[in-house]
Amino acid sequence: MKDNIIASEAFSSGRKSFFLDFKLARNKSNYMRITNLVKYEDGSTKKARIYIWQEDFELWISAFASLFHSAAHASDKEVTVLDLFNQGKQKKESGIKSWDPEKRPREKFLESGPGEMTLAELVAMLIGSGTxxxxxxxxxxxxxxxxxxxxxxxxELSHTELAKFKGMGLAKSSAILSALELGKRAFSIKGLLRRKSA
Structure with missing residues (x-):
């Protein structure tokens, strides 16, 4: 089965053409394929491709943003692209990752057990990251x-209803709904075992 193209864009400049394809891989993850095609005067062509997986999109966007920012402030010799990128990373790590370890949901879960967790902390473990x-x-x-x-x-909420919350997508809503379904089934099995033993 070939990978499915979700969206495509193409543009050309002189002898260069660029093709951007947003695709769904066989393992159901998304990625971007960027193809550069160059046509030479003798009629020959050269093609180069780069693949960017969805989990790396944010990294690439941050890197490009830092690069463009650095170029815009090229006269400021003390600031490098790496400095700007690291500044952006530090800002992002002002969320849960910046908390004391014992207050973070996963660490709290391991240290104190699920009984000590609030509902919001348990849901946070399922969705993994915020906005x-x-x-x-x-x-x-x-x-x-x-x-x-x-x-x-x-x-009882649907994927669509959960996706109305900023930062929620199909993967995160699926994690919540599947965990709740497991809970329902576990409760049903316990009830069935009680009835059989009575």
Missing amino acids: ADANAIELGEKILASVDNDLSKLS
Whole structure:
């Protein structure tokens, strides 16, 4: 089965053509394929390709942003592209990663166990990361507040309803809904075992 193209763009300048394809791989992850095609005067062509996987998009965007910023401030010799990129990284790490380890959801889960976790912390573990405006716990709190902290109501939400929250996509909503489904099934099995033993 060939990889599926989700969206494509193409543009040319002189003898150079560029093709950008946003694709869905066989393992269901997304990636971008950038193709550069050069036509020479003798009729020959040369093609080069680069592949960027979805988990690296943010890194590439940050790198390009730093590069352009550095170019715009080329007269400031003390600031390098690497400096600007690292500054951006430090800003991003002002969320949960910057907290004391014992306060971070995963570390708290391992140290104290699930019983000590708030609902928002448990949801944060499922969604993994938040946005620039809200960390994973704050995003979890917003989602839970929308259903009055009722897990039954949360389990009835659809992917589309969860995706209305900024920072939530198919992968994160699937993690929440699948965890709730596991909980339902575990509860059903316990109830069935109790009835059989009675």
